[in-house]
Amino acid sequence: MPCAIICLLVASLLSLSPSLSLAQEDSNPFYSMDLPSDLRYWYRNPDGSCVQCSIGMCGVDQNVPAAATLLWDSEYGPRERGGSYPGRVSKYCNSRQIKAYNITGKETWDWMRWACRNGRGAAIGAGGNHFQTLYGHDPATNTWFVCNNNSPRKIDVYSDAAFRRLHLASGQWVVILDYPPHPSPPEYRKWWQ
């Protein structure tokens, strides 16, 4: 009898986590972002600032200091901490002159695909009252890669169905920085041969 209860509880707790598996490596051909885990760890969520953590991670990926320093006091502006909503994002992005798309509604799916296809990450609603960073997308298998700022050292992998549940749980809201994507990590190859 106690064993049955424990099994049931474990199963129910596991069902709360939509992640299929964890991608441990820092690089993957389907990742749009390429930050080392140590750098992602700067953007762990210390105090319920998940929206700013997610945007900040995109900022450091696209080399936009005004966005990358959102969590801290800097010459780009005072730190932005705590809970957020689309209007607040508009306010601090305009104040810091961060060029970004603040997208709500049904079109978020297309925007997320657009971001990944063009080498950008996105700060997205993911989970109840939570924001995470969309890290990549494999269009062939419709697999989504997400970095949660509560566990930024790992990349979570979601099937399309699981990802839809994740995104809808927070309300359809996405923020994408309007800057060029980062270059791929440069490597020397004798292409002229």
Add this chain to the structure above:
Amino acid sequence: MSRKILIVLIMFAGLAPAIAVFGQQPNSRNVAPSAKAEILRRGNFVEHLGGDMRFADAEAIASAAVADVMGQPADDNHKFFITLITQRGCAPCARLKADFSSDKHLQALVNTTDHKQSWAHFNLYDAADKSQSFRWSKVQIKGYPTILIQPPRNGKYGDSKIVINQLTGYDGNGEKLFNAIAGSIRAYVAKQAQKQAIESGAAVGTPTNRYGVGTPTNRHSNQYCQAEVDYDRTPSDYLAPIGVDPPWSPRPKNEPPVTPSPLLPNPSPVGPDAFPFPLDPDAKPDAKPDVAPNDAIPQYAEVVVIQDAEAKDEDAGELVKFAKRLRHKRSGMKFRVLDWKEASKIYPISRDELPVAVVTSDGKVESKILGRLLDVLNPPAANPEQPSGQGLETFPVSSLVALLSGGGVGAAIPIVIWGLLYLRSKRRAAGQQVIAPQIDEAQFGLLVNAVVSTVLSKIPALQKPAETPPKAS
């Protein structure tokens, strides 16, 4: 059996709300509860943020807003990448950045104000920006400015990681640089086309005939800033990313003006002669990105609270508050929290001193403030009915116990300081002369602490051997 199942189901039904509540974020944090309602109110809405609207009139703002509520921008994964890496205080770097915005040849490649209008993706990096240094782990930077040219992301012209060309320096001739960039891209595209044609079995002429380019012999000898990459150090362990300073030195918002220097017509070439690389393509740099911290004490003033992450010490929290107060008193001072395992590689501390605040400047330790002294340095708020000053209630009993149980000279320091403060407060209360009457008790305590610590550190016999930190699992 069915009764057992029923009981399990009832228990689970009772626990489910608790699990749901446990898994939920607090309402005042993360995505605010009002966000969902706002998302619904906004509906299908795209807002384009961050444009500089300060000088725009109302009509322009309105039209921009309407224009922005359109679909996604066009795909831009077909664009080549031109990446400029510069160094602060480097005149050729400043000149090149300015020329990318103004030179008609370079503007044919890059639009620095509107990336959508740019032929290539243009990214500008600061060599001292530690948050971006990992990107260059597989290339060798020989000087500044450095320009890297890479293929588009969509894979049409091969792997986007390939460095088509790396150019170092700038002599102020935008047309020459344009020719170098465009020439190498043409050569690369020609080679790719040739490869693809061979793979598909088609007969092709030479790349020169098809694309009008010669052999890739572009060289860009010019003025440059020698590569002395002096990266800002990065804190080793971000135990407290909730600090007020970014954990790295971001690129300055407005770079200070660079002192003009004459552009040398024929400086020494940075690299070897052969195009395309002044480097060894077979070089295998470190696979791990270099985001590891330095192991040196920084030059800037800093107060570092060092604690043992494995021990829950109440003094550590008080010490953090104390260090923050200290930071606010000294302008420009930075603050961070470190775990002892990391800090012991940098600072001369032993584990029995933890928690401790270390004040550093100019690469040296100025003073150490032990957490266990805080009770002595910060006596409880004075009772208005009692005279202010150091009382018996602040006597460091724990230090006395440690001393009696053979705790060494270190345990006696708090008692000595308490004694001095006690005598001082008694003398002050009696209206007698005291040492350094212009400073208060807390500052006097700090002074005594610094003096005693310095004196003890000069006596080798009193030094305990530094404890070796345990190896990370």
